[in-house]
Amino acid sequence: MADPPVTISEREVESLLQYRELTPRLEQALGKFSRGEVVQPVRTTVPLQKQNGFLGLMPTYIEHDGVLCTKLVCFYKREDGSTLPSTQATVVLLDPEYGSVKAVMDGEVITGMRTAAVSAISAKLLMRPEAEVLAILGTGKQALSHYNVFTEMFSFKEVRVWSRTKERAEKFMHSVTGPVTPCVSVEEAVKGADVIVTVTRCTEPVLFGQWVKPGAHVAAVGACRPNWRELDDVLMKEAVVYTDSREGATTESGDVILSGAEVFAELGDVINGTKPAHREKTTVFKSLGMGVEDAVSAELVFDQWKAKNSQP
Ligand SMILES: NC(=O)C1=CN([C@@H]2O[C@H](COP(=O)(O)OP(=O)(O)OC[C@H]3O[C@@H](n4cnc5c(N)ncnc54)[C@H](O)[C@@H]3O)[C@@H](O)[C@H]2O)C=CC1
Numbered sequence: 001m002a003d004p005p006v007t008i009s010e011r012e013v014e015s016l017l018q019y020r021e022l023t024p025r026l027e028q029a030l031g032k033f034s035r036g037e038v039v040q041p042v043r044t045t046v047p048l049q050k051q052n053g054f055l056g057l058m059p060t061y062i063e064h065d066g067v068l069c070t071k072l073v074c075f076y077k078r079e080d081g082s083t084l085p086s087t088q089a090t091v092v093l094l095d096p097e098y099g100s101v102k103a104v105m106d107g108e109v110i111t112g113m114r115t116a117a118v119s120a121i122s123a124k125l126l127m128r129p130e131a132e133v134l135a136i137l138g139t140g141k142q143a144l145s146h147y148n149v150f151t152e153m154f155s156f157k158e159v160r161v162w163s164r165t166k167e168r169a170e171k172f173m174h175s176v177t178g179p180v181t182p183c184v185s186v187e188e189a190v191k192g193a194d195v196i197v198t199v200t201r202c203t204e205p206v207l208f209g210q211w212v213k214p215g216a217h218v219a220a221v222g223a224c225r226p227n228w229r230e231l232d233d234v235l236m237k238e239a240v241v242y243t244d245s246r247e248g249a250t251t252e253s254g255d256v257i258l259s260g261a262e263v264f265a266e267l268g269d270v271i272n273g274t275k276p277a278h279r280e281k282t283t284v285f286k287s288l289g290m291g292v293e294d295a296v297s298a299e300l301v302f303d304q305w306k307a308k309n310s311q312p
């Protein structure tokens with residue numbers, strides 16, 4: 001008989017997961033994914049029309065590492081002013097030999113941290129080495145996790161933040177410890193920026209190519225449905241476009257599908273050395289989020305949990 005599954009709360013996940021351990025594991029996972037070593041179908045989505053959202057199912061199997069996992073994630077396009085979270089996620093880790101559940105854990109922290117860490121990996125690979133200015137568009141959960149990992153991994157001289165209201169940008173500024181410049185327009189935020197992170201819930205373009213400095217790197221994290229956009233056609237067509245999963249991007253990303261832009265490479269191809277990193281050009285990393293990122297994060301959390309809870 002298998003042991004009953006352990007449950008690991010949001011607070012516990014938060015205390016067990018650190019970027020310095022998570023980020024290298026994610027980098028390895030992206031490489032494995034692009035070498036075809038991961039079984040990971042494109043996310044299945046179940047529309048929740050009445051609630052203006054969807055349920056996403058994200059199963060993954062890494063045979064070599066014996067990791068079997070699935071995330072269940074609900075995403076909602078909340079009305080402005082709603083205090084409810086946009087994303088709710090649970091991660092289930094299984095034993096691939098028996099099919100039994102080893103652990104059920106909160107997926108909120110994992111989703112926030114792994115998404116931001118993968119964007120930071122994209123910046124490490126694709127931004128210019130002399131990058132000084134970071135601009136973040138959006139001030140929600142992902143904005144905060146991106147701020148945390150980007151300021152931990154890199155030394156930007158200035159971090160700018162834009163939200164649709166000045167109050168939200170200022171609230172974000174007060175919620176973090178380092179210096180932040182709140183901006184009243186997207187154009188002001190991204191002018192001359194070397195790295196731009198888009199973490200909004202918008203469904204129409206918010207970032208326009210005409211404002212983006214040539215050679216800048218954009219990590220585009222929102223707009224995860226085929227008819228949703230964050231970036232305009234000009235930017236998508238002028239930039240060299242990288243994705244986490246080519247199959248995912250050409251199935252789910254409105255920025256890719258509706259612009260007709262070509263996907264140049266997966267991040268894993270760059271990590272594996274099979275495709276170049278065009279740091280000298282304007283680059284877009286279109287992130288959709290992958291089950292393998294959740295799987296390696298959950299395995300790390302579970303290993304740490306066992307180490308902490310093992311008998312002396
Ligand atoms: N690529 C990936 O792996 C993942 C992507 N996401 C996506 O990241 C985005 C941000 O997620 P969270 O930070 O969790 O959401 P959130 O709800 O906490 O924050 C969203 C931000 O977007 C702003 N916003 C909403 N509508 C807007 C509009 N029409 N124009 C401009 N700004 C707008 C909000 O004011 C807020 O600042 C979402 O689109 C979500 O789907 C989320 C998780 C993983």
Ligand SMILES: O=C(O)C1=NCCCC1
Pocket residue numbers: 056073074075087111224288289290
């Ligand atoms: O990868 C994820 O997790 C998500 N991606 C798009 C929005 C919902 C969560």
